[in-house]
Amino acid sequence: MTENILHVEKLTMQFGGVVAVYNLSLDVNKDEIVALIGPNGAGKTTVFNCITGVYEPTSGRVSFMGKDIISTYLRGKMKKQYSGEIKECKILNPTPDEITKLGIARTFQNIRLFKSMTVFENVLIAKHMRAKQNVFTATFRLNLHEEKRAREECLALLEEQGLLHLKDELASNLPYGFQRRLEISRALATEPKLLLLDEPAAGMNPQESQELADFIVHIKNKYKLSVLMIEHHMDLVMKISDRIYVVDFGKLIAHGTPSEVQKNQRVIDAYLGVADDA
Amino acid sequence: MKIKENSSLKYISILALIGAMFLIIFILEQLLPPTSMLFMVLKKGAIYSLVAVSLNLLCGFTGLFSLGHAGFMLIGAYTYAIFTIPLEARNAVYQYFDGGIINFTLPVPVALLAAGACAAVFAFLIGLPVLRLKSDYLAIATLGFAEIIRAIFQWDKLGPITNGSNVLRKFPSFSSTIFPFAVAGLCIAIIVLLINSSYGRAFKAIRDDEIAAEAMGINLAKHKQLSFTISSFFAGIGGALLAMFQTTVQAAAFKSSMTYEILLIVVIGGMGSVTGSCISSFLFIAASEWWLRFLDDETYIGSFKVPLLRSGFRKVVFSVVIMIIVLFYQRGIMGTKELSMDAIGRFFRKFKKEEDVA
Numbered sequence: 001m002t003e004n005i006l007h008v009e010k011l012t013m014q015f016g017g018v019v020a021v022y023n024l025s026l027d028v029n030k031d032e033i034v035a036l037i038g039p040n041g042a043g044k045t046t047v048f049n050c051i052t053g054v055y056e057p058t059s060g061r062v063s064f065m066g067k068d069i070i071s072t073y074l075r076g077k078m079k080k081q082y083s084g085e086i087k088e089c090k091i092l093n094p095t096p097d098e099i100t101k102l103g104i105a106r107t108f109q110n111i112r113l114f115k116s117m118t119v120f121e122n123v124l125i126a127k128h129m130r131a132k133q134n135v136f137t138a139t140f141r142l143n144l145h146e147e148k149r150a151r152e153e154c155l156a157l158l159e160e161q162g163l164l165h166l167k168d169e170l171a172s173n174l175p176y177g178f179q180r181r182l183e184i185s186r187a188l189a190t191e192p193k194l195l196l197l198d199e200p201a202a203g204m205n206p207q208e209s210q211e212l213a214d215f216i217v218h219i220k221n222k223y224k225l226s227v228l229m230i231e232h233h234m235d236l237v238m239k240i241s242d243r244i245y246v247v248d249f250g251k252l253i254a255h256g257t258p259s260e261v262q263k264n265q266r267v268i269d270a271y272l273g274v275a276d277d278a
Numbered sequence: 279m280k281i282k283e284n285s286s287l288k289y290i291s292i293l294a295l296i297g298a299m300f301l302i303i304f305i306l307e308q309l310l311p312p313t314s315m316l317f318m319v320l321k322k323g324a325i326y327s328l329v330a331v332s333l334n335l336l337c338g339f340t341g342l343f344s345l346g347h348a349g350f351m352l353i354g355a356y357t358y359a360i361f362t363i364p365l366e367a368r369n370a371v372y373q374y375f376d377g378g379i380i381n382f383t384l385p386v387p388v389a390l391l392a393a394g395a396c397a398a399v400f401a402f403l404i405g406l407p408v409l410r411l412k413s414d415y416l417a418i419a420t421l422g423f424a425e426i427i428r429a430i431f432q433w434d435k436l437g438p439i440t441n442g443s444n445v446l447r448k449f450p451s452f453s454s455t456i457f458p459f460a461v462a463g464l465c466i467a468i469i470v471l472l473i474n475s476s477y478g479r480a481f482k483a484i485r486d487d488e489i490a491a492e493a494m495g496i497n498l499a500k501h502k503q504l505s506f507t508i509s510s511f512f513a514g515i516g517g518a519l520l521a522m523f524q525t526t527v528q529a530a531a532f533k534s535s536m537t538y539e540i541l542l543i544v545v546i547g548g549m550g551s552v553t554g555s556c557i558s559s560f561l562f563i564a565a566s567e568w569w570l571r572f573l574d575d576e577t578y579i580g581s582f583k584v585p586l587l588r589s590g591f592r593k594v595v596f597s598v599v600i601m602i603i604v605l606f607y608q609r610g611i612m613g614t615k616e617l618s619m620d621a622i623g624r625f626f627r628k629f630k631k632e633e634d635v636a
Contacts, residue, residue: 129495
């Protein structure tokens with residue numbers, strides 16, 4: 001039996017009157033690449049933001065490697081509205097840094113690099129949270145051992161990713177493709193077990209997204225990761241993902257292997273629209 | 279191996295530079311009369327450098343826009359003064375409060391540390407609610423807290439400790455310019471070490487992008503609190519030095535205009551540049567206290583009275599200068615760069631190359 005890495009159960013996220021995600025459940029197993037697709041505004045990034053602790057979900061539960069990391073239930077007015085759907089449980093509402101520490105790393109749809117820092121420093125930041133140090137030992141350089149180890153690990157990672165020759169460049173001066181690659185490298189430096197990629201191929205031509213596909217498969221095997229990604233490039237999604245979840249208007253409308261999803265009528269309708277006279 | 283030699287050479291050259299600086303000050307003190315304006319500017323400039331660098335740690339490196347710095351300086355100044363007034367002078371100083379209630383004194387170095395620690399404790403407590411706010415709202419809230427601190431220290435119910443709104447005086451101060459240079463230099467060195475450490479990188483990450491920093495596992499609340507507390511610690515020491523420099527302390531002097539002066543120094547020097555803050559604080563103090571003084575005096579050339587020159591005109595000119603700087607040099611003197619031996623070397627190499635081409 002395959003080991004479950006991420007389990008999302010009945011996730012609902014409501015912003016005022018807008019229900020961005022409704023009752024969505026999904027699973028990611030070990031060594032799997034899972035894609036989350038759907039038309040624009042379907043709520044895919046909201047799902048990511050809920051899993052990584054940026055938003056507190058209105059209700060739902062997320063467990064990671066068999067342990068609950070986020071759980072909320074409906075309270076107050078909401079409870080009346082959806083009464084009886086979710087039984088009460090303990091509230092867990094961690095901040096994003098705690099989620100990252102557990103081993104979930106993410107990239108962003110619009111690249112968010114630390115612009116005034118060099119490529120090397122961008123990666124080095126990821127090592128900060130795991131280093132055994134406090135502000136005194138760090139200031140008075142009593143943690144040289146830690147610091148040296150972090151630097152060596154980062155150099156090795158940059159070499160592996162083919163970014164070593166750019167290590168002293170400012171991150172904002174990199175070409176677009178390298179910025180994407182740096183963002184993924186930075187996420188890898190946090191030593192994750194699950195990588196969430198938010199539109200990694202956005203703005204790339206077919207040639208580049210082809211390379212990206214190989215790259216994702218490569219890092220998945222090398223670092224023994226599971227990958228959950230949001231993507232619009234269908235050729236990339238169909239080529240590398242093991243399973244696909246399709247969302248539309250915040251609801252899960254289909255899931256299965258790429259070939260199953262391609263044939264699903266609801267998916268075709270969601271993407272192409274339904275003719276009025278049909 | 280080569281890198282190592284280079285870095286030890288760098289350290290030696292930095293040490294030599296610092297030694298030379300102290301030697302020059304020492305020689306100057308022997309040559310010039312102690313009332314010279316130069317020493318006044320150097321002393322105050324060194325103190326303001328420390329305060330400006332500590333504010334820069336907050337504004338320039340962590341991206342937290344705080345306007346409460348004068349409040350923390352006030353706490354530092356008062357802590358220092360209260361704990362160092364000699365016992366025999368207390369009756370004269372606390373004349374309305376029966377000599378106050380504190381019956382012991384601390385040695386000067388301990389009192390300086392206590393000044394920093396006291397400011398840091400207040401900053402920690404204020405930071406708990408205030409640091410949840412962002413940008414402008416944080417600035418307004420810290421400004422408010424600084425004013426509250428000032429009002430509390432003037433409250434006559436606290437008179438036995440703070441002497442109410444009366445002046446604290448007769449505490450030990452310094453006469454040599456070397457003392458403020460040494461203390462401020464040591465504190466700035468510690469701040470620079472912090473900025474170049476793993477924590478400094480985390481602060482810069484928060485400044486660049488909070489959401490990404492959080493996704494990299496940096497605990498925002500903890501690191502903001504840390505930066506705010508450390509910055510206030512050094513502001514407290516700066517306040518204590520300022521008290522020593524002025525030889526008297528009164529809460530009314532630590533108005534928000536003092537915060538603006540320091541903020542101005544940071545902006546002129548460049549947000550995110552330690553050396554920029556130091557250079558601009560000396561320039562600022564020299565300009566406001568010394569070079570532009572003549573604008574305040576009524577001047578006659580022959581029997582012709584030069585128009586506009588009168589008491590207060592200095593501030594008008596100064597404001598215009600600042601406006602020009604803010605409009606045309608928005609990134610300040612140094613931007614985010616640092617003035618270092620390497621940078622000077624690069625500058626001269628470039629200069630040389632241009633000469634060769636010509």
